[in-house]
Amino acid sequence: MLHLTDIQLQDNKVFLSMLNHVLSVDGFYFSTTYDLTHTLQRLANTSPEFQEMSLLERADPRFVWNGHLLREFAAQPEIHRFATPVMHGFITMHSCSINGKCFDWLLVSRRSCFRAGVRYYVRGIDSEGHAANFVETEQIVHYKGSKASFVQTRGSIPFFWSQRPNLKYKPKPQISKSVNHMDGFQRHFDSQIISYGKQMIVNLVNQKGSEKPLEQTFAKMVNSMANGMVRYIAFDFHKECSRMRWDRLQILMDQLAEQQDEFSYFLVDSDGKIVTQQEGIFRSNCMDCLDRTNVIQSLLARRSLQAQLQRLGVLHVGQRIEEQADFEKIYKNAWADNANACAKQYAGTGALKTDYTRTGKRTQWGLIMDGWNSLIRYYKNNFSDGFRQDAIDLFLGNYSVDEVEPASPLHVKKDWKFLALPIIMVVAFSMCIICLLMAGDTWTETLAYVLFWGSASFGTFAIILYNGKDFVDAPKLVQKEKMD
Numbered sequence: 001m002l003h004l005t006d007i008q009l010q011d012n013k014v015f016l017s018m019l020n021h022v023l024s025v026d027g028f029y030f031s032t033t034y035d036l037t038h039t040l041q042r043l044a045n046t047s048p049e050f051q052e053m054s055l056l057e058r059a060d061p062r063f064v065w066n067g068h069l070l071r072e073f074a075a076q077p078e079i080h081r082f083a084t085p086v087m088h089g090f091i092t093m094h095s096c097s098i099n100g101k102c103f104d105w106l107l108v109s110r111r112s113c114f115r116a117g118v119r120y121y122v123r124g125i126d127s128e129g130h131a132a133n134f135v136e137t138e139q140i141v142h143y144k145g146s147k148a149s150f151v152q153t154r155g156s157i158p159f160f161w162s163q164r165p166n167l168k169y170k171p172k173p174q175i176s177k178s179v180n181h182m183d184g185f186q187r188h189f190d191s192q193i194i195s196y197g198k199q200m201i202v203n204l205v206n207q208k209g210s211e212k213p214l215e216q217t218f219a220k221m222v223n224s225m226a227n228g229m230v231r232y233i234a235f236d237f238h239k240e241c242s243r244m245r246w247d248r249l250q251i252l253m254d255q256l257a258e259q260q261d262e263f264s265y266f267l268v269d270s271d272g273k274i275v276t277q278q279e280g281i282f283r284s285n286c287m288d289c290l291d292r293t294n295v296i297q298s299l300l301a302r303r304s305l306q307a308q309l310q311r312l313g314v315l316h317v318g319q320r321i322e323e324q325a326d327f328e329k330i331y332k333n334a335w336a337d338n339a340n341a342c343a344k345q346y347a348g349t350g351a352l353k354t355d356y357t358r359t360g361k362r363t364q365w366g367l368i369m370d371g372w373n374s375l376i377r378y379y380k381n382n383f384s385d386g387f388r389q390d391a392i393d394l395f396l397g398n399y400s401v402d403e404v405e406p407a408s409p410l411h412v413k414k415d416w417k418f419l420a421l422p423i424i425m426v427v428a429f430s431m432c433i434i435c436l437l438m439a440g441d442t443w444t445e446t447l448a449y450v451l452f453w454g455s456a457s458f459g460t461f462a463i464i465l466y467n468g469k470d471f472v473d474a475p476k477l478v479q480k481e482k483m484d
Contacts, residue, residue, distance in 0.1 A: 011408050015401060018391035027111075027341050028065070029087045031055075036087045037063040037110065039138050040149040041266040041278055054080035063087050063110040063136070068397030088113070089135065090341035092334045098324050101314045103143035105305075105327075107334050109342060110136045112155075116392055118385045119288060119347045119377070120171065121475060124161045129187030131155035133289045133346050137338070139301045143312045145270025150304035151196065152282050152297050154289040157203070157214050158188040159221060163287075165382045165472045172210045173287075175217060185221050189230055198280025199230045200259050202252075204237040204292040211287060229280075231259070237292045244362045253299055256282070265304050267311070291352040294339035298357055302331065322360075332358045348380035348388070349373045386473035399477035409476045 004012065029036055035043060037060040050058055057080060061067060066086040067074075073083035089109040096105050114130035115122060122132040134155035141148045160176035192199055203218055205211040215234055222232040233255060240248045263280040282300055286292035302321055309315040322328055336358045339351035350373055355366025380388075393399045 007408070007411075008403070011401075011410050014410055015394060018387070018394050021388065021391045022395040025345060027088050027090055027345055029089070029091050030084050032084055035059060036091075036108070037085060039136070039151050039266075040140060040147055040268070041151070044266070044268055044274055054083070055085055056080045056083040059085040060110075062112045062114055062134075063089075065111075065113045065396070067113065068395075071397075087111075088345070090338045092337060094330050094334065096327050096330060098309070098314050098327055099316060099319075101143070103141055103309075103312070103314055105330070105334075106138075106140040106142075107338055108138045108140065109338055110138075111342070111345060112136075113396055116396060118381075118388045118392070120163050120165045120381050121385060121389045123156050123163050123173075125156070125158045125184045125188055127184055129158070129184050129189075129191060131158050131188060133342075135289070135342055137297060137301075139305060141305065141308055141312070143314060146268065146312055148265060148267045148308040148312065149278070150265045150301055150308070151278060152284065152300060153192070153196065154284050154293045154297065156289060157205075157218055157285055159185050159217065161214065165385070167382055167472065169378060170210070173214055175213060181217075181221060182224065186225060189225065189227065192281075192283065193227075193229050196281040197229070197278070198263065200256070200263070200280060200282045201230065201232045202256070202282055202284040202296060203232065203234045204284065204286040204296060205234075206238055207234065207236040208239075214287075237286065237296075246356055246362050249295070249299060252296065253303065256300065257303070260300065260303060265308055267308070288343075288347060290339065290343045290347060294335065294342065294351060295353055295357060298332075298335035301335070305331075332360065347377050348385065349376045382472045384473055386475045389475040390477045393475070393478045 032055075035055055035058060038058075042060075046058075054077075056064075056070060056074060057077075064070075064085040065088040070083045070085070073079055087110055089111040091106070091108050093104060093106045096103055112130065112134040114128070114134070115126050115132050117132065125131050132155070134153065137152050137154070139150045159181040160179045161173055162176070163171050163173045165171055189199060201218075201222065203215055205215050207215050219232055219234060222230060233252075235252045235255075240251065259280075260282070263282075264276050264278055266278045267275040269275055282297075284293045284296050306315070306321050309321070310317070310319075315321070321331065336351070336354040339354050339357060343349060343351035352370040352373055353362075353366070355361075355363045355369070390399070394401075
């Protein structure tokens with residue numbers, strides 16, 4: 001530290017704060033005895049040699065978040081036993097009882113460290129086919145030595161598109177026109193098929209407005225790829241469930257039922273014999289792969305769990321999970337907690353629509369909380385996500401600090417418009433207050449004040465929104481082309 005200049009010392013404090021920020025986010029897990037990065041099915045289909053490997057050697061690199069930090073350990077096999085892979089995501093475990101039969105129920109979500117980042121700065125895929133906000137979620141049941149699991153994935157729409165923040169509540173998505181989308185698209189699904197088998201894409205984005213081109217392009221690319229292992233279905237979640245008609249989700253479940261029966265689930269008996277294998281997965285997405293996606297995943301997982309518990313003899317013939325009040329409460333809360341964890345890690349706030357996941361119905365209080373979380377997301381996405389993105393890139397090794405670098409990327413001069421933003425916002429807010437406090441004696445004078453000051457306020461914010469990208473907190477460490 002003694003050889004650092006004053007500027008480098010300041011930068012070092014910022015870099016340390018970035019690392020502390022990443023580590024302060026909930027959801028880091030490790031085990032010294034069990035490989036958290038693999039599903040039960042992947043572990044059951046490995047060789048004896050694989051089982052003898054250290055946890056670091058055998059870990060799935062997609063889900064090892066401290067891989068960059070362990071790079072020197074990885075190069076020295078003799079010290080592998082001291083290197084413990086760390087996973088990021090969500091894990092919950094519950095001991096449950098139905099009909100007096102006790103079983104363990106687990107939910108594990110593994111967040112990929114490839115193309116990792118925050119909501120608006122990391123969308124689509126990279127040139128290697130890695131999708132933004134890719135999460136593998138596994139539901140596990142342990143009963144009398146038998147183990148069952150059902151795996152799903154979520155991930156950003158897998159072609160090249162962006163949605164950079166610009167102070168507008170919902171920035172318009174932009175599909176890149178300068179790249180070959182099919183190369184990355186093909187790579188993405190090639191790796192998906194190798195890892196999981198058949199793919200059933202469940203696209204939940206709106207089929208009108210700014211999201212419509214994404215849905216149309218996704219459908220067109222699946223058709224162009226013409227791969228019999230990949231199927232596609234689009235379901236306009238917001239349209240179908242508008243005006244609190246959440247019962248209409250059953251329409252989608254009915255459409256997916258035959259495919260889910262074909263995919264089946266993984267089951268190994270108490271003697272270690274594989275009874276069934278999961279032959280494919282549902283790859284769900286919405287815009288963020290958070291709120292709508294989690295609702296659908298919880299419904300698909302419940303349907304699979306129904307079949308598993310009946311086959312294991314926990315549920316009697318004709319019994320349904322929904323009728324088991326104690327377990328149903330555990331199940332719903334766990335999936336809502338999973339939604340919140342994934343949302344906080346990607347968007348910075350808890351998930352939306354968790355009232356439905358927790359209770360099975362939409363509530364007025366849930367709508368209010370969704371509005372509050374949306375407001376917090378708006379602030380974070382525009383004014384603090386640049387720092388969050390830089391922190392993730394630094395932690396994962398996407399950016400390496402170079403002591404001899406002539407100019408630190410942290411010292412980018414901010415435009416005068418960015419510095420003026422707080423003043424503009426205060427003035428605009430003051431105008432709104434003045435038009436109420438200085439109301440005239442007659443309604444015409446009051447109306448005049450409202451129109452004048454209201455127009456001034458509107459005009460000020462219109463200017464901001466017109467060129468809002470000048471005001472957002474953008475990442476500094478990784479070059480733009482690496483993030484697009």
